Amino acid sequence: MTKPTVLPIWLLLFLLLTGCGTTSYQFATAEQVRLENTTNKTDINNLRRCRNSAHYIPDTSQLYLYPERTVKINIHFVNNTDRTANFPDEEQARQFALQMVADANRYLRDNQPMHLPVGNTTPVLPIRLQYQITRDFEKPGDDGIYFHYTDKYFFNDHKNQRTLFNRWQYDNYGIQKQEVINVFIMPHHPDSVRSASYPKSTGGVGTPHWVKLTGVYYQSQQKAGEIDGNPYYFGPWFAARLLNHEIGHTLGLAHTWNTNDGCDDTPRHANCWNYSDRPPCHEEVSNNVMDYNTYKNAYTPCQIGQIHYRLSADGTTQREKLVEDWCYRQPGMDVEIGRNDSVNWECFRELRGNLRLKKGSHLNVYCRLSMPKNAKIIIEPGATLVVEDATITNTCGDTWSGIEIGTNRKAEGQLVLRGNAQLQQLDHPIPQKVISE
Ligand SMILES: [Zn+2]
Numbered sequence: 001m002t003k004p005t006v007l008p009i010w011l012l013l014f015l016l017l018t019g020c021g022t023t024s025y026q027f028a029t030a031e032q033v034r035l036e037n038t039t040n041k042t043d044i045n046n047l048r049r050c051r052n053s054a055h056y057i058p059d060t061s062q063l064y065l066y067p068e069r070t071v072k073i074n075i076h077f078v079n080n081t082d083r084t085a086n087f088p089d090e091e092q093a094r095q096f097a098l099q100m101v102a103d104a105n106r107y108l109r110d111n112q113p114m115h116l117p118v119g120n121t122t123p124v125l126p127i128r129l130q131y132q133i134t135r136d137f138e139k140p141g142d143d144g145i146y147f148h149y150t151d152k153y154f155f156n157d158h159k160n161q162r163t164l165f166n167r168w169q170y171d172n173y174g175i176q177k178q179e180v181i182n183v184f185i186m187p188h189h190p191d192s193v194r195s196a197s198y199p200k201s202t203g204g205v206g207t208p209h210w211v212k213l214t215g216v217y218y219q220s221q222q223k224a225g226e227i228d229g230n231p232y233y234f235g236p237w238f239a240a241r242l243l244n245h246e247i248g249h250t251l252g253l254a255h256t257w258n259t260n261d262g263c264d265d266t267p268r269h270a271n272c273w274n275y276s277d278r279p280p281c282h283e284e285v286s287n288n289v290m291d292y293n294t295y296k297n298a299y300t301p302c303q304i305g306q307i308h309y310r311l312s313a314d315g316t317t318q319r320e321k322l323v324e325d326w327c328y329r330q331p332g333m334d335v336e337i338g339r340n341d342s343v344n345w346e347c348f349r350e351l352r353g354n355l356r357l358k359k360g361s362h363l364n365v366y367c368r369l370s371m372p373k374n375a376k377i378i379i380e381p382g383a384t385l386v387v388e389d390a391t392i393t394n395t396c397g398d399t400w401s402g403i404e405i406g407t408n409r410k411a412e413g414q415l416v417l418r419g420n421a422q423l424q425q426l427d428h429p430i431p432q433k434v435i436s437e
Pocket residue numbers: 245249255
């Protein structure tokens with residue numbers, strides 16, 4: 001039989017007074033930082049590591065480290081001065097644009113299992129991407145949806161690729177060109193629509209700064225089918241799939257059916273638009289967003305990784321288009337490295353809260369890490385943070401608080417700066433110390 005363990009009052013008082021077991025925290029001093037050299041090769045390995053898109057595939061067991069990204073877009077309707085080529089009514093066009101973007105976001109929130117290869121077990125991961133129609137705050141009344149009337153380059157000629165790649169509309173009508181993807185809704189020429197031989201299908205192009213969707217207005221008037229005897233049309237839901245395809249290009253994705261897109265989970269195939277009686281389209285129809293098919297509702301893990309690599313890496317055109325939602329601390333967004341866990345961060349990352357390394361844990365940061373304003377990194381006693389050839393900073397041009405090191409009677413938090421490690425924009429900077437060779 002054992003006695004219940006109750007600490008005597010005198011022992012409790014003693015512990016309280018002597019502070020045994022308590023941990024004190026203070027911002028790191030030069031003496032607490034361990035500086036280590038690395039070979040030059042590590043630098044190169046690090047670049048390779050941080051640019052590996054596989055490191056950006058969301059890990060569903062810790063999705064908080066893979067926050068949803070919001071990409072800024074605006075919408076332009078280009079029409080002739082008679083207003084006979086594209087949506088004639090601006091309000092109707094505006095509603096179409098809003099619904100199209102809402103539908104595109106709905107597809108992005110609802111990733112589907114891949115059709116191909118038949119029998120595949122490719123994971124269906126969250127895409128973690130949304131679009132936001134972005135107004136120009138310098139223009140009063142602006143809502144990010146624009147109308148242009150010209151008799152010059154108001155149309156796309158489906159038989160002439162040069163009209164598709166013509167950047168005249170972007171050069172002349174583009175708004176917030178650097179930080180917003182400009183989407184142009186281009187009609188067929190009215191003469192083309194009247195021609196029986198002209199292919200009136202939709203099409204498009206996605207470049208790093210702008211997108212064109214062509215033939216959308218004509219298509220929106222065509223019947224797509226019937227539900228309970230009522231016709232429905234190729235409305236915003238259909239244009240939304242095309243929008244996702246073209247923005248897929250903007251975010252760096254390639255077609256999958258006939259090219260090497262850098263992904264093992266997007267097989268090559270015959271590029272059937274939909275199922276039909278004739279082989280090979282009787283059983284092998286892709287639903288991947290980057291093929292020409294009617295579904296365009298599946299993004300593979302590799303494609304999601306490619307998108308998020310470009311949205312995360314410093315200096316890409318894609319990253320410029322992001323809503324910067326990591327500048328300030330957000331409630332509930334603190335991150336902890338669990339007790340005795342050992343973790344490597346091998347991707348460009350932004351946190352939205354504090355980072356705490358629990359007792360005995362080990363975190364290696366290999367790529368640029370951004371901390372929000374007023375946030376701090378807390379290293380508990382016995383935990384180790386290694387910053388290896390990486391920079392921890394605030395990428396919003398602001399400051400972050402700094403690194404606190406916990407000390408108790410038994411242990412101290414460890415901070416190791418290895419190779420070309422940099423701590424920038426700290427409210428509580430650590431005094432420089434020269435590495436002794
Ligand atoms: Zn394409």
